[in-house]
Amino acid sequence: MSTDRFLKKIRRWAQEDQFRSEIEIDDLTASVIDDLEKMYNTRQGTVMLDTEFGLPDFTSMMNSLSPSDIENLTRAFIMTTNRYESRLKNVTVRFNKKEGDLGVMRFSVSCKIAHAEQLYPMKFDALLQGDGSVTLQA
Secondary structure, three states, X not given: OOOOOHHHHHHHHHHHHHHOOOOOHHHHHHHHHHHHHHHHOOEOOOOOOOOOOOEOOOHHHHHXXXXXXXXXXXXXXXXXXXXXXXXXXXXXXXXXOOOOOOXXXXXXXXXXXXXXXXXXXXXXXXXXXXXXXXXXXX
16 A cells, blocks of 8 residues: 555656656547447437437438438538547548448548647548448458
8 A cells, every 4th residue: 555645646647647648549549449339329319418419320221322311421420420529630431332342331431530739640441231330440
Protein backbone atom coordinates (compact mmCIF):
# COMPACT_ATOMS: atom_id res chain seq x y z
CA MET A 1 0.00 0.00 0.00
CA SER A 2 1.34 3.40 -0.96
CA THR A 3 1.97 6.02 1.70
CA ASP A 4 1.13 8.90 -0.69
CA ARG A 5 -2.06 10.79 -0.07
CA PHE A 6 -4.74 10.54 -2.74
CA LEU A 7 -4.32 14.11 -4.04
CA LYS A 8 -0.55 13.64 -4.23
CA LYS A 9 -1.10 10.52 -6.37
CA ILE A 10 -3.35 12.45 -8.70
CA ARG A 11 -0.75 15.20 -9.08
CA ARG A 12 1.95 12.60 -9.84
CA TRP A 13 -0.27 10.89 -12.43
CA ALA A 14 -0.92 14.25 -14.13
CA GLN A 15 2.82 14.94 -14.32
CA GLU A 16 3.49 11.49 -15.79
CA ASP A 17 0.86 12.09 -18.46
CA GLN A 18 2.72 15.17 -19.64
CA PHE A 19 5.71 13.03 -20.65
CA ARG A 20 4.00 10.10 -22.30
CA SER A 21 0.90 9.50 -24.31
CA GLU A 22 -1.52 7.36 -22.36
CA ILE A 23 -3.33 6.01 -25.39
CA GLU A 24 -1.48 4.83 -28.45
CA ILE A 25 -3.05 5.55 -31.83
CA ASP A 26 -3.67 1.81 -32.46
CA ASP A 27 -5.62 1.51 -29.22
CA LEU A 28 -7.58 4.65 -30.04
CA THR A 29 -8.40 3.36 -33.53
CA ALA A 30 -9.61 0.04 -32.10
CA SER A 31 -11.78 1.93 -29.61
CA VAL A 32 -13.31 4.09 -32.35
CA ILE A 33 -14.02 1.04 -34.55
CA ASP A 34 -15.68 -0.74 -31.62
CA ASP A 35 -17.81 2.29 -30.74
CA LEU A 36 -18.82 2.88 -34.37
CA GLU A 37 -19.84 -0.75 -34.82
CA LYS A 38 -22.11 -0.49 -31.77
CA MET A 39 -23.54 2.81 -32.99
CA TYR A 40 -24.15 1.55 -36.55
CA ASN A 41 -25.93 -1.53 -35.18
CA THR A 42 -28.29 0.58 -33.10
CA ARG A 43 -31.55 1.50 -34.82
CA GLN A 44 -32.76 5.07 -34.54
CA GLY A 45 -35.61 5.39 -32.08
CA THR A 46 -34.46 2.57 -29.80
CA VAL A 47 -32.38 4.67 -27.39
CA MET A 48 -34.70 6.56 -25.06
CA LEU A 49 -32.21 9.29 -24.14
CA ASP A 50 -31.63 10.24 -27.79
CA THR A 51 -34.03 8.92 -30.42
CA GLU A 52 -31.72 10.15 -33.22
CA PHE A 53 -28.83 7.92 -32.07
CA GLY A 54 -27.92 5.13 -34.50
CA LEU A 55 -28.84 4.42 -38.11
CA PRO A 56 -32.31 4.25 -39.61
CA ASP A 57 -33.84 0.83 -40.28
CA PHE A 58 -32.97 0.10 -43.90
CA THR A 59 -33.62 -3.64 -44.11
CA SER A 60 -36.58 -3.10 -46.45
CA MET A 61 -34.27 -1.33 -48.96
CA MET A 62 -31.95 -4.30 -49.37
CA ASN A 63 -34.13 -6.03 -51.99
CA SER A 64 -34.57 -3.11 -54.38
CA LEU A 65 -31.88 -0.47 -54.07
CA SER A 66 -32.17 2.69 -56.08
CA PRO A 67 -29.40 5.29 -56.43
CA SER A 68 -31.35 7.58 -54.07
CA ASP A 69 -31.45 4.78 -51.45
CA ILE A 70 -27.67 4.44 -51.66
CA GLU A 71 -27.32 8.21 -51.35
CA ASN A 72 -29.60 8.21 -48.27
CA LEU A 73 -27.59 5.42 -46.65
CA THR A 74 -24.32 7.20 -47.39
CA ARG A 75 -25.69 10.41 -45.90
CA ALA A 76 -26.95 8.52 -42.82
CA PHE A 77 -23.48 7.05 -42.19
CA ILE A 78 -21.86 10.49 -42.50
CA MET A 79 -24.40 12.37 -40.39
CA THR A 80 -24.45 9.77 -37.62
CA THR A 81 -20.66 9.56 -37.49
CA ASN A 82 -20.21 13.33 -37.46
CA ARG A 83 -22.84 13.81 -34.77
CA TYR A 84 -21.82 11.08 -32.33
CA GLU A 85 -18.12 10.35 -32.89
CA SER A 86 -16.23 13.55 -32.11
CA ARG A 87 -12.83 11.87 -32.41
CA LEU A 88 -13.28 11.65 -36.19
CA LYS A 89 -12.92 14.54 -38.63
CA ASN A 90 -13.38 14.92 -42.40
CA VAL A 91 -15.60 11.83 -42.74
CA THR A 92 -16.33 10.68 -46.28
CA VAL A 93 -18.35 7.60 -47.22
CA ARG A 94 -18.60 5.96 -50.64
CA PHE A 95 -20.66 3.03 -51.82
CA ASN A 96 -18.22 0.39 -53.03
CA LYS A 97 -19.69 -2.47 -55.01
CA LYS A 98 -17.36 -5.48 -55.14
CA GLU A 99 -17.64 -8.81 -56.90
CA GLY A 100 -18.56 -11.56 -54.50
CA ASP A 101 -20.41 -9.28 -52.08
CA LEU A 102 -23.68 -11.18 -52.26
CA GLY A 103 -26.34 -9.85 -49.91
CA VAL A 104 -23.90 -7.28 -48.59
CA MET A 105 -23.54 -3.58 -49.27
CA ARG A 106 -20.03 -2.24 -48.83
CA PHE A 107 -19.33 1.37 -47.89
CA SER A 108 -15.74 2.64 -47.78
CA VAL A 109 -15.18 5.20 -45.04
CA SER A 110 -12.17 7.47 -44.89
CA CYS A 111 -11.59 10.06 -42.19
CA LYS A 112 -9.03 11.49 -39.85
CA ILE A 113 -8.77 10.53 -36.20
CA ALA A 114 -7.81 13.26 -33.74
CA HIS A 115 -5.14 12.35 -31.18
CA ALA A 116 -2.68 14.51 -29.25
CA GLU A 117 -3.57 17.61 -31.26
CA GLN A 118 -2.82 15.83 -34.54
CA LEU A 119 -4.96 14.19 -37.22
CA TYR A 120 -4.12 10.68 -38.44
CA PRO A 121 -5.68 9.07 -41.54
CA MET A 122 -8.08 6.20 -40.93
CA LYS A 123 -9.90 3.95 -43.42
CA PHE A 124 -12.33 1.10 -42.97
CA ASP A 125 -15.21 -0.65 -44.73
CA ALA A 126 -18.72 -0.81 -43.33
CA LEU A 127 -20.45 -3.98 -44.52
CA LEU A 128 -24.23 -3.75 -44.39
CA GLN A 129 -25.69 -7.25 -44.15
CA GLY A 130 -29.10 -8.31 -45.43
CA ASP A 131 -30.44 -8.57 -41.88
CA GLY A 132 -29.55 -4.91 -41.23
CA SER A 133 -26.44 -5.55 -39.15
CA VAL A 134 -23.22 -3.67 -39.84
CA THR A 135 -19.71 -5.11 -39.59
CA LEU A 136 -16.62 -2.95 -39.81
CA GLN A 137 -13.37 -4.07 -41.42
CA ALA A 138 -10.29 -1.96 -40.75
